[in-house]
Amino acid sequence: MTTIASRPEPLPASGLALELGLPHGRLPEALDHPRRQQVRERHDAWFRERIGGAGPPAARRLFAECEGVSLMCRVLPGADPERLLGICLAASVLFLLDDATDGDSAETGRADEYLAVLAGAVTEGGSAHLRLFRQTLDRVRQGVPDRLWSRFTSGFSEVVRAAAVKSGAPVRDYPGYLAVRRADAAFDLVGVAIEHGLGLELTLEPERLAAFHDACFEHTILVNDLLSYRKEYADDEPMNAVGVLRRTEGLGLQAAVDELCLRLRAAEDAYVARAAELDAAHGAAHPALRPYLDAWARMLSGNLAWSLSCPRYHGPDGGWTGDGVPARMVLYPDRTLFR
Numbered sequence: 651m652t653t654i655a656s657r658p659e660p661l662p663a664s665g666l667a668l669e670l671g672l673p674h675g676r677l678p679e680a681l682d683h684p685r686r687q688q689v690r691e692r693h694d695a696w697f698r699e700r701i702g703g704a705g706p707p708a709a710r711r712l713f714a715e716c717e718g719v720s721l722m723c724r725v726l727p728g729a730d731p732e733r734l735l736g737i738c739l740a741a742s743v744l745f746l747l748d749d750a751t752d753g754d755s756a757e758t759g760r761a762d763e764y765l766a767v768l769a770g771a772v773t774e775g776g777s778a779h780l781r782l783f784r785q786t787l788d789r790v791r792q793g794v795p796d797r798l799w800s801r802f803t804s805g806f807s808e809v810v811r812a813a814a815v816k817s818g819a820p821v822r823d824y825p826g827y828l829a830v831r832r833a834d835a836a837f838d839l840v841g842v843a844i845e846h847g848l849g850l851e852l853t854l855e856p857e858r859l860a861a862f863h864d865a866c867f868e869h870t871i872l873v874n875d876l877l878s879y880r881k882e883y884a885d886d887e888p889m890n891a892v893g894v895l896r897r898t899e900g901l902g903l904q905a906a907v908d909e910l911c912l913r914l915r916a917a918e919d920a921y922v923a924r925a926a927e928l929d930a931a932h933g934a935a936h937p938a939l940r941p942y943l944d945a946w947a948r949m950l951s952g953n954l955a956w957s958l959s960c961p962r963y964h965g966p967d968g969g970w971t972g973d974g975v976p977a978r979m980v981l982y983p984d985r986t987l988f989r
Contacts, residue, residue: 661880665980665987668904670876671911672954672975673918678947680955681727689731690719693738700785701778709746709782717962718742722843724952728945729847736790737843740802743786744836745962746779747813764810768803794846802842808833827894828868834889835874837867844945850938854928862928862943865920869950872914876907877957880964880981921950958988 683689694713701709712718718741726734747757747764757779766773767784776784791799812833821827832838841863845852875882875891882890895906925943933939957963958970968985970976976988 661883661981661983663983665982666903667978667980668907669978670976671908671915673911673915674975676918676922677951677954678944680724680951681948682952683723683727683729683731683734685731685734686719686723689723689735689738690716692735693719693742696739696789697742697782700782709779711749712742712746716742717745717960720960721953721956724956725840725949726843726847726945727948727952729843730849733793733847733849736792736794737847739786740790740839740843743783744806744809744839747783747809758813761810761813765807768807768810798842798846802839805836805838805842808838809836821888821894821898823898824891824894827889827891827898828871831871831889832867835867835871837870840866840870840949844942844949848941848945850942850945852936852938852942854932854936854939858928858932862921862924862946865917865924866946866950868917869914869921870953872910872917873950873954873957876910876914877979877986878963880986881962883981884983918950921946 694716697709697712701712719738722729722734722738722741726737729737757777760777760780763773763776763780764783767780767787773784775781790802794802812830821830844850872891879890879892883893891910892903892906895901895909896903899906899909901909925947929940929943954975958976960969963969963986965982965985968982968987970988972988978989980987980989
C-alpha cells in the first residue's frame, strides 16, 4: 500500500540543503539569443502600452521580471527576432494565465471565455486578464502559418482546460501526474515555437516523433519541478513531481529529489537515443528534421539554465549563474541558493 507523505515542516530560516544529481555533459552548451535586449524592449513596450499602470497587478510582472522573454531567448537562441517577439508575448501571457488561475481565483471560472477567444470568437468586455489575452493573441497570430496556428490554439486550449481543474486534479501515481502536467505545462506548444521561430516545415508524421517528444517532455518538466520546488512548496502548489513522489511513493524529501534526478538522467538518455534513431531513419528524406532535433537539444539545455537562474523560482537574491551545474541547492523561505 502506498504511503502518503505528510507536508514537510516550513522551511527554516537557516535553510534546508538538498544534494543534487543533475545530469550534465551530453547536451550542448546553453546559449542566449543575441538580440535579447531588443526583443525585451519591444515586448515591454507592447505590454506597457496596453496595461499602463491600471492593469491587474499580476500583469505588471510581465515587464517587471520579463519571464517570457528570458525563457524563450534561452530556449530559442537561433530564432528569427521578429518571430521570437510574438513567441515571447505568447509565453508571457501563458505565465500570466498560470498565475491568475492558481487556486480558486475568479479567473479560473472563466475558462469558457478564454476557449471562445482561442476558437476565434469576436468578443467584447470580460476581465482585465481576458482583454489582455485577447489583444495578445491577435498580435501573436501575425505571421504564423495556418497549420501552426491550429496547433497553437489547440495546445493553448488544453492549458486553459487544465487550469480550470488543476487545483483539484487527483494524481494517484507518477504516470498520472505526467498525464496531467502534459497539458498544464503547455509543453506541446514548444514544438510549435521551434518550428515557427526557426522557419522549419517538419513533414515527418507526428506519431514517429511521439517517443522523442515524450523524452523531451519528461526532461523539461522534471527540471522545472525540481528547481521550482521551493516556490511551489511555499505556494502550496500540488502539481510538482517532488511532492508527487513524496505523497505517492512515501519518500523523504532527499530521497524524492534523488529519484527525480535519476528519472531526469533517464529522460536525457532517452532524448539522445531517440534523436539518433530519428536522424538515422528519416533525416535524409526530411531536411528539417535534423535542425528540429538540434533545436530541442538547445531547448533542453536552455530550459535548465533558465530554471537555475530565474527570479520566478528563486527570488530576487537567489539562483545560480555559475559554470556547469550545482551539486546542492539550499531552500530558504524567500530564496533558493546553489552551491
